[in-house]
Amino acid sequence: MNQLAVPVLARYVRVLPQSWNGSLCMRLEVLGCPVPDPVNVQYQRNEATPVDYLEFRHHSYSEMVELIKSVNAECPNITSVYSLGRSSKGLDIMAMIISGNPTEHEIGEPELRFTAGLHGNEAVGRELLLLLMQFLCKEFRDRNPRVQRLVEGVRIHLVPSLNPDGHVEAFRAVGVTWGWHG
Template sequence: MASGRDERPPWRLGRLQLLPSPPLLLRLLLLLLRSSAQAAHIKKAEATTTTVAGSEAAEGQFDHYYHEEALGEALQAAAAAGPPGLARLFSIGSSVEGRPLWVLRLTAGLGPPPTAAAATTAGLDAAGPLLPGRPQVKLVGNMHGDETVSRQVLVYLARELASGYRRGDPRLVRLLNTTDVYLLPSLNPDGFERSREGDCGLGDSGPPGTSGRYNSRGRDLNRSFPDQFSTGKPPSLDEVPEVRALIDWIRKNKFVLSGNLHGGSVVASYPFDDSPKHTATGIYSKTSDDEVFRYLAKAYASNHPIMKTGEPHCPGDEDETFKDGITNGAHWYDVEGMQSTETALFPSIGLACLCIF
């Protein structure tokens, strides 16, 4: 990292002014989330029957999830849809069962990428150099293994960014010429592989390591981050190598905009997700940049055809409403150890993009 980088907390207004248009990436993501109903019903096909990503895109067919090696292959294909020097595929670490935690980096001017084998072995070193003055943005999906749509959406987003840059889409050219985008489609690949279509989270109470929601040691990744408001001992990071890898990656970078995609509702939730009082619900827990987070959450929600109504009518919570389609996390429900309360330095906006898991 360049020694002259601004060391202020990454969510200060001054830092956000580096972005050409903060809602631009969120609005682009929205274009893909609008097809989430189609993505929600795709089948988890065997890897041997997975369609090549390029031909899939050409035919406009998105009818299965990517398993195992197929996810890395789909991200490689997405990178290849752009011009040389636009993308780098690398792994930030491994899951409990040894599956790579793939990240696709997209920004103009990266130079020649390493080989696929080098990316697998070199880890973070394969990400390429930081580009001075270019704000970094990350989006993370599939933290709960059975919330699968975000995994697909981020692959589709990667493909749209790369191919759109190649074809000269002025919005995407401007975005990737000025912004450093990182997409992590699956933080919990082990849980994804255990998930079964139709479970919809109903197996969450099973024995440790059997539910798709958790990692292979029975840990909920989104309850396992160090928490500034914690009243007890946090889980050992040895139990959650996926969380450790994400924290190490975050600390090596300066992300100015972060999003974490989930299922289970249709709302943009902003920090903090818990409070010193730890009441079950109803306590508004502000960050020092509360107005910025509200602005970003509302910019997304106001452009989403369902979210903006504030009435998702999800099964089991038909009467649940959210003013303007947004909520403070702790005001919704107070939970320790979520990513957006890891510390005051690394908060993110949670985008719950579907009623189903």
């Protein structure tokens, strides 16, 4: 564990792992706060702009697959869909790559994988990754410079449901009663 002795004001933080124990897994926690000077151009340029075109709702497995395929069809130049394998009940564990060149590993390009849905009844992470897919695709097409830099500079793997069997069971058990279809 490494902690910085004093706070650092930085636009980017680069993490360069030197070694690992057992597996290639890293946990990183970065706490940040906005720069208090509102006239600072750098701060204003990095602010996120809220969007209202995304609809938050819970998707069944088949709806999730359909959504992943539709995002891939909308942005075929920056997305690629692949399967991590099949669940014990035969469902595809689907993943999407979002990158400037999604079908190739580029030397020096960082790769991130965001995984959700390890437990079937944890639906929020799944929905957030589905929203992230849609957001990155639309904002890239709309030429959002911040999203374009991200997509061109990082290879992002999104796995919205690592346990599709568990989600199907939880979805079936809870169903309309708890508003999963809302």
